[in-house]
Amino acid sequence: MDPRPLHQWTVHQLLEGLGQGAFSAQELAQHLLERIQAVDPQLHAYLRVEPERVLAQARQADRRRRSGDRSPLLGIPLAVKDVLVTRGVETTAGSRILQGFVPPYTATAVARLEAAGAILLGKTNTDEFAMGSSTENSAYGPTRNPWNLDRVPGGSSGGSAAAVAARLAPAALGTDTGGSVRQPAALCGVVGLKPSYGRVSRHGLIAYGSSLDQVGPIAQDVADAALLLQIMAGPDPRDSTSLDTSVPDYRAVLGRTIQGLRIGLPQEYFTGGIQPEVDRAVRAAVAQLEDLGATVVPIRLRTLEMALPVYYLVATAEASANLARYDGIRYGRRTPAATVMDTYRRTRGQGFGAEVKRRIMLGTYALSAGYYDAYYLKAQQVRTLIRQDFEAAFQQVDVIASPTSPTTAFRLGERTEDPLQMYLADIFTVSVNLTGMCAISVPCGFDEAGLPIGLQLMGPHLGEERILQVAYAYQQVTEWHRRCPPSASPEQEQAARTRDSRP
Amino acid sequence: MKLTPEVVRHVAELARLELSEAEIHRYTEQLSAILDYAARIQAVDTSQVPPTPYVLSRVNVLRDDASEPSLPVDEALANAPDREDGFFRVPAIFEE
Numbered sequence: 160m161d162p163r164p165l166h167q168w169t170v171h172q173l174l175e176g177l178g179q180g181a182f183s184a185q186e187l188a189q190h191l192l193e194r195i196q197a198v199d200p201q202l203h204a205y206l207r208v209e210p211e212r213v214l215a216q217a218r219q220a221d222r223r224r225r226s227g228d229r230s231p232l233l234g235i236p237l238a239v240k241d242v243l244v245t246r247g248v249e250t251t252a253g254s255r256i257l258q259g260f261v262p263p264y265t266a267t268a269v270a271r272l273e274a275a276g277a278i279l280l281g282k283t284n285t286d287e288f289a290m291g292s293s294t295e296n297s298a299y300g301p302t303r304n305p306w307n308l309d310r311v312p313g314g315s316s317g318g319s320a321a322a323v324a325a326r327l328a329p330a331a332l333g334t335d336t337g338g339s340v341r342q343p344a345a346l347c348g349v350v351g352l353k354p355s356y357g358r359v360s361r362h363g364l365i366a367y368g369s370s371l372d373q374v375g376p377i378a379q380d381v382a383d384a385a386l387l388l389q390i391m392a393g394p395d396p397r398d399s400t401s402l403d404t405s406v407p408d409y410r411a412v413l414g415r416t417i418q419g420l421r422i423g424l425p426q427e428y429f430t431g432g433i434q435p436e437v438d439r440a441v442r443a444a445v446a447q448l449e450d451l452g453a454t455v456v457p458i459r460l461r462t463l464e465m466a467l468p469v470y471y472l473v474a475t476a477e478a479s480a481n482l483a484r485y486d487g488i489r490y491g492r493r494t495p496a497a498t499v500m501d502t503y504r505r506t507r508g509q510g511f512g513a514e515v516k517r518r519i520m521l522g523t524y525a526l527s528a529g530y531y532d533a534y535y536l537k538a539q540q541v542r543t544l545i546r547q548d549f550e551a552a553f554q555q556v557d558v559i560a561s562p563t564s565p566t567t568a569f570r571l572g573e574r575t576e577d578p579l580q581m582y583l584a585d586i587f588t589v590s591v592n593l594t595g596m597c598a599i600s601v602p603c604g605f606d607e608a609g610l611p612i613g614l615q616l617m618g619p620h621l622g623e624e625r626i627l628q629v630a631y632a633y634q635q636v637t638e639w640h641r642r643c644p645p646s647a648s649p650e651q652e653q654a655a656r657t658r659d660s661r662p
Numbered sequence: 663m664k665l666t667p668e669v670v671r672h673v674a675e676l677a678r679l680e681l682s683e684a685e686i687h688r689y690t691e692q693l694s695a696i697l698d699y700a701a702r703i704q705a706v707d708t709s710q711v712p713p714t715p716y717v718l719s720r721v722n723v724l725r726d727d728a729s730e731p732s733l734p735v736d737e738a739l740a741n742a743p744d745r746e747d748g749f750f751r752v753p754a755i756f757e758e
């Protein structure tokens with residue numbers, strides 16, 4: 160049997176092991192819970208882990224397997240970002256205003272994974288209401304990057320990305336409104352997939368920007384990301400924006416040659432504030448795709464400089480409407496006052512953190528009388544130009560390659576005082592959400608400080624098969640995705656054990 | 663775009679956010695900087711461009727008007743900060 164400790168196995172390897180009876184779901188769950196207990200105090204990837212519940216479900220998975228059940232994820236523990244509601248398990252969206260909120264239902268994406276046999280291992284940390292690029296906006300304290308504890312894990316799905324990178328979960332769910340799956344995946348050296356808008360149900364995803372939000376997998380490799388997407392994708396009567404277009408067999412494209420595929424390299428994504436090591440690593444990755452038979456086509460995407468302002472106007476406008484529901488009346492925390500109006504104002508003023516209030520203010524302003532045409536409508540029109548820009552590009556190429564993030568992980572506190580600097584972390588990812596396209600980030604190298612670099616592969620709307628095919632081909636000839644941070648490697652484990660056993 | 667504290671106070675009122683004076687001043691500065699950055703889209707000619715509020719072409723997704731089981735009242739009220747007799751309890755909305 161594979162001699163590595165179980166936390167280093169991917170989901171598809173674990174499924175094989177469980178199927179062969181090499182170990183039980185209970186042993187796997189027990190092992191991961193022990194690791195979380197040992198390692199997570201330094202990272203704070205998780206907001207909530209309920210060991211009793213996890214072990215009970217694992218024992219049940221073992222019973223089901225013994226009785227012949229072959230559900231596709233039977234016994235696999237998964238971490239879930241705390242903006243996806245989970246029945247009976249507190250869900251806060253990283254906000255004080257939802258402290259103590261215990262949802263009466265489960266998000267469809269999570270429910271489908273559970274129906275396939277997966278076990279909810281825990282809820283992971285997030286920027287408050289998924290608003291942020293570093294997980295520092297969580298009301299419950301930041302998550303740290305497993306590669307370097309002084310660095311951020313990215314955000315907003317920083318808890319999920321850090322959990323997978325540190326091997327505190329074999330895979331996890333994140334959500335992506337402007338890059339919140341892909342950017343933390345890049346900064347933590349794992350795989351993150353943002354499905355096309357409408358591909359995965361948003362039911363039970365606590366809304367931030369409704370025309371942009373998607374649920375996506377964070378995994379150790381492309382095969383696992385494809386497996387989770389396969390199970391989550393498809394229409395849901397509870398989300399009228401989920402598409403009834405049939406779901407292809409994503410795993411069927413894995414291993415298919417990329418000979419002859421055209422890969423677009425947009426000049427605009429390799430200029431300006433990009434870190435030189437990121438530039439080099441992404442170009443080297445593209446050269447490797449060329450070695451595999453793909454054709455690299457230089458393209459232009461001139462709307463890049465418009466994407467961030469459009470995103471921050473559209474997303475905040477939608478957020479200002481979506482977050483109106485947190486008024487201290489039906490759920491969440493209430494700060495009592497004499498009148499109902501003061502109850503709203505005080506509850507929201509005290510319950511929301513600084514970034515959430517900033518975005519509600521920006522969105523409210525962009526939608527308010529006198530400014531609507533100049534900001535919100537204008538942004539929606541420029542959004543059309545961005546779509547057209549990408550539609551034209553996809554006439555020439557099959558997939559577009561770029562860096563996921565212009566830099567590797569920055570230091571905690573480095574950008575918290577300057578919102579604009581923080582927003583720039585999303586510059587290469589937001590266009591994908593504005594246009595409804597899909598994209599995946601895969602590890603493609605390290606900078607001189609040993610921090611991971613991500614390659615972003617963008618595909619057209621419902622083009623998941625193409626980006627998975629290319630990303631998978633890349634991982635067949637590279638080892639970057641197999642590297643894990645010191646705390647997750649066996650040598651380090653050994654050192655820790657020796658340390659712990661000292662009298 | 664330079665915002666004034668008065669505009670920021672007005673927006674906070676619209677958004678039902680009670681903000682401290684320090685917050686009003688911080689947001690005045692920060693939102694001005696963000697709007698300055700966003701101003702780059704003003705130069706784009708969009709006179710002939712329709713807006714994209716939503717990227718899918720589906721409209722009017724319909725279903726049968728059939729009733730389904732819904733949440734029991736107790737569960738629906740379980741997270742309420744204040745309740746009474748199966749209802750959400752709120753401060754008086756109308757004055758006597």
